[in-house]
Amino acid sequence: MIKVHGLSLSNHSAMVKFALKEKKIDFEWIETLPYSMSKDETILEKSAIGALPIVEYEGEFISETLAIFAFLDQKFPDTKLFSTDPLENAKTVEIINICQFYIELQARNYYPFVFFGAEKKEASQEIKNKIHMGFKALERKASLSPFMMNKFSYADIYASLSIFTTIPVCKQVYDWDILEDFKKISESLNIINSREIAKSVYDDIAKAMEKM
Structure with missing residues (x-):
């Protein structure tokens, strides 16, 4: 059975949980702190920089969300979340990259303040512009009829949970309701x-937040 070493509060851990449930794959969830919080050096043997989630399968460990997605689709192909069509597959990765690099990565600058009570950083106009650019790119490149691609895919899982954490950043840092735009x-x-x-995935996140 697959084991997921994840943090219930983590949107990336939730992405893998979402994918496993959509693909109807049984798994064991092991609540884990990332290296940045635990300083447990054994995590560095399983994850490149000690980040979560980590999937354990037959004694091997896989980290990085996109790598985990690729593994799950090839190992458990009954319900595919990457298209078998090369062009559609490439466009799915393109949407994921837009969400990762141009939206979520920018918002992460303010995660300590928004989610963990750290001191507020100055509101950077450059970061706001990059987030706006990322949403414009997503609007241009995604199908949105109704999913990110023609069918439900990993792009939907990634977009949902990366934008989920970006919304409160935009609101609390910039007083900006980005989805209105x-x-x-x-x-x-x-x-x-x-x-x-x-x-169910978002319910798990809410329960974890209540325990903080």
């Missing part, structure tokens, strides 16, 4: 997040 993306996210599995 991107209604088509908002409508697509509403459909993605209305899936029963999405609801």
Whole structure:
């Protein structure tokens, strides 16, 4: 059985949980702190920089969300979340990269303040501009009819959970309701997040936040 070493609060851990449930793969969840919080050096043997999530399978460890997605689709192909069509597959990765590098990575600058009570940094106009650019790119490149691609895919999982953590950053740092500016993306996210599995994943996050 697959084991997931993850943090229930982590949006990336939730992405892997979302994918496993969509693919109907049984797994064991092992609540784990990343190296940055635990300083447990054994995590560095399983994850490149001690980040989560980590998937354990037959004694091997895989880290990095996109790598885990690729492994799951090849090892458990019954429900595919990457298309077998090369062009569609490439476009799915493209959407994931837009969300990762141009939206989520920018918002992460303010995670310590927004989610963990750290002192507020100065609101950078450059970061705000990059997030806006990322949403514009997503709006141009994604299908949004209703999913990010033609069918539900890893792009939907990644977009849902990367934008989930970006929304409060935009609101608390910039007083900016970003989905008001991107209604088509908002409508697509509403459909993605209305899936029963999405609801269960977000419920787990909410429960973990209550325990903080």
